[in-house]
Amino acid sequence: MSEQPRESAEADRRGGEGRSAQQGDWAQTWIGGSTIDSISVAGRDLPGDVMGKLTLTELTYLLVTRRDPTPSQRRLFDAVLVSLADHGLTPSALAARLTYTGAPEAIQGAVAAGLIGVGSVFLGPTGDTAEFLATAIARHGRADLGRTAALAVEEQRAAGLRVPGLGHPIHKVEDPRTPRVYELAAEEGLLDPHLELLELVAAVHADRSGKRLPINGAGAGGAALLDIGIPVEAVRGVVLVARTAGLVAHLVEEAARPVGMPLYLEVDRRANQT
Amino acid sequence: MSEQPRESAEADRRGGEGRSAQQGDWAQTWIGGSTIDSISVAGRDLPGDVMGKLTLTELTYLLVTRRDPTPSQRRLFDAVLVSLADHGLTPSALAARLTYTGAPEAIQGAVAAGLIGVGSVFLGPTGDTAEFLATAIARHGRADLGRTAALAVEEQRAAGLRVPGLGHPIHKVEDPRTPRVYELAAEEGLLDPHLELLELVAAVHADRSGKRLPINGAGAGGAALLDIGIPVEAVRGVVLVARTAGLVAHLVEEAARPVGMPLYLEVDRRANQT
Amino acid sequence: MSEQPRESAEADRRGGEGRSAQQGDWAQTWIGGSTIDSISVAGRDLPGDVMGKLTLTELTYLLVTRRDPTPSQRRLFDAVLVSLADHGLTPSALAARLTYTGAPEAIQGAVAAGLIGVGSVFLGPTGDTAEFLATAIARHGRADLGRTAALAVEEQRAAGLRVPGLGHPIHKVEDPRTPRVYELAAEEGLLDPHLELLELVAAVHADRSGKRLPINGAGAGGAALLDIGIPVEAVRGVVLVARTAGLVAHLVEEAARPVGMPLYLEVDRRANQT
């Protein structure tokens, strides 16, 4: 490897000038800590101010935004998380189950194997939509969202890129999750710029391309996460919390009713039958 | 590898007798599915019956128990999950951050790397305590928990094994999470056999060993998960959902304020300085 | 988590007594290092003494034993490694391929997912056999291997455990790898105590159980690795180097001729067809 990133450090190491005075200052975190008679998370006393008071969803929100969600934000956050927790026997769920087949003694490894595959193909749309919308607003402002939508779609098309968050191979007319996300956001007064922009983007895209594509559930989820205040750089991460719940459920089911071993055996039989 | 587990399948493959009629019957899951105009999770309509109605904690409970939690179970489940979400710059959090240092383009890989290390040393106590308590009750019954505690502790000591869930290197007098778990369980009327048994086990252990060890937070959490109805074989899994939230938070922080690169650079400098 | 392992450190942290004087002494490794005009591996100059001089197999041997292999040891090491590199579309290879399906941008993640599943079920026999044989010799000596074999088999049977390294679901009469391992070891003069003991173990086992099981290829490989001087605690590790070669090959094939996506699609179709 070229060790490119070591540059400054190496300069330092070889040069020897005094990093020692401050050498410990990187060893800090706001996420959690402990002392002899206390444990803290997010700067709060864990037993007194977190246990019994915050749900896991609320703690997740707190940890990535450093604020408490409002009840409305909390409800929409939960709705998006549960909408992304599982989609059946996906490649990720199958990888987790097959890993459990080989190493049932380490369930955390099987969950990890499932998460590794939640990459560009299957995690993409939620994070991609969030980045597309956040970038569009950063560049073109939120004063005139119609103009922002038009410019963003044109830029994307000029660059030869797909507009993320639109279209679905099965739900060609409507993704059943999308109207529910918009309905909940409206109920909670959270129909903010990103969800609105996504609707305008869909309309502009239909106009420019002559092809009407519905907003998919992943795109609506990505927009909603921004509208409840999740930082764009945390969108891909929080989705993983939801997906871990789905993967754990698959593995609990796998222990009782295996898919991995019979799947392997059938594939092996077919592969060697020729 | 010896391919030991392939036995029945191989017999089948070589023998050729007709598995074909039933060959698809393993490809089933209750966790999630979809049709042209619907998406389901845990057998329920995702947009109509899950989104906006269940929290991520409630869905996790539903997925591993196939029942809805009562409000009390839900509250105690959340309390245990948030108590296990993070413990600062643990080996697992450091491994996740160092993985992000090398591959920032794949946050899911960094989370996965963190989870892989949640093994016997750091995930152990919660799962071990749950298994110890569940086994004790399965063997010796819940009619006389004092007797069950005595027998279980004696069996463990006879086998030369540590009694799990007791003792803590820092919190030598009391783990601040433990009284909070018991307090919440009492408030919610959930002080059931496993939490009770763990207290009796601690007392028997002090009596037999002459050394009073407090119940640690991990042990109390494991007992509480059983008392709210989490199956013993799902205890290690559900803890991972909580831990994923903590790891994601570490990685969001890492992107803004790196620990991985300066840690590496300091270690590298020290290693090569001799 | 109970943080049990933090005991000494925590005592130290809280107590505050001076670890500072020696705080850097753990940051050392013999594996590799670099200075401004040199790079070393295993204490040798990488460009001058390793590149062009050692094969990857020889470097692996050097790194885990801290000695150079003899040509005979090198040949047998390579033979065992190539015998364990691949076994077709195993659960591990399928997990790697399915992970690539979801995250083709991160091939290292797909390899990692495949490795995670190389656990007790599929990596077991090689490591288990090595541990069984090494323990038997440690306990009962190598002076009378027949006696050692008898005692080891009896202990294993008394404990209700399977004797590792024997039996194969397909190759019921003979595993084709086993005679080849013995043949190569004989050719190279490496038929040492562990390979010999394994043959005696197979004979004792047949005698005691009344059931003749052939030595499987994994067991023979584990014994051979010990006889060429691989430390027993490194056996599970070195097998992973070989398996990585197989997994990489599967992923290069997967990119050209996908198995993951059609596998998923067929499973998904079956799962939702009911």
Place this chain on the structure above:
Amino acid sequence: MSEQPRESAEADRRGGEGRSAQQGDWAQTWIGGSTIDSISVAGRDLPGDVMGKLTLTELTYLLVTRRDPTPSQRRLFDAVLVSLADHGLTPSALAARLTYTGAPEAIQGAVAAGLIGVGSVFLGPTGDTAEFLATAIARHGRADLGRTAALAVEEQRAAGLRVPGLGHPIHKVEDPRTPRVYELAAEEGLLDPHLELLELVAAVHADRSGKRLPINGAGAGGAALLDIGIPVEAVRGVVLVARTAGLVAHLVEEAARPVGMPLYLEVDRRANQT
């Protein structure tokens, strides 16, 4: 997730037209297989034609190129592999060691955690250089490599991208691996277009940028892998085989002389000392 990739399959699933006739044809691999009395790898008989005949390096070459290497290709392949096996206590090695700290029962998981971090930052240069050189030749031909170098460097600079394979933070005048790679390639008669092009690229870059950067060892390795016939899409993969050897060595050392636990304890102490 939007399930975009499911399109054709879903069309198929919903449409119901007969995939059954050909449903098994994806379950094929050339990598490995077995029958009742044989095991094959790369289409060859494992015991007869691979064990005792091919080194792990040769099998790796065969598996990704489907050809045997010449002795010269084999020697240069080994030289590049050993040059990339380890670089001391890198973030990847530290992540592997810290994972072992938490889950010593699953060494394959610790290796996997180390591999996951071999991403864009630390695996990048080898694969990036290979892709850059292969693309340059595909676009501009190998007839006039000087012109190809000039065009490729200009395109890269016009796109605002760094030219990969050049420069090193420590070895500012010369990376000690690079002359050795060129020397070995010359000795073996393998100084082919990619290694030559890389030298021309370095010269053009120095001319255009006014800044002379040495070819780094990762870049030279990437070029050499192409010159020995490794397909460009397999470059990132084969490097992982070498890196696995390094990671396994770190973990064997870790078991005897831990870095992970004291590293954690020192970081934890510093983090909580404020």
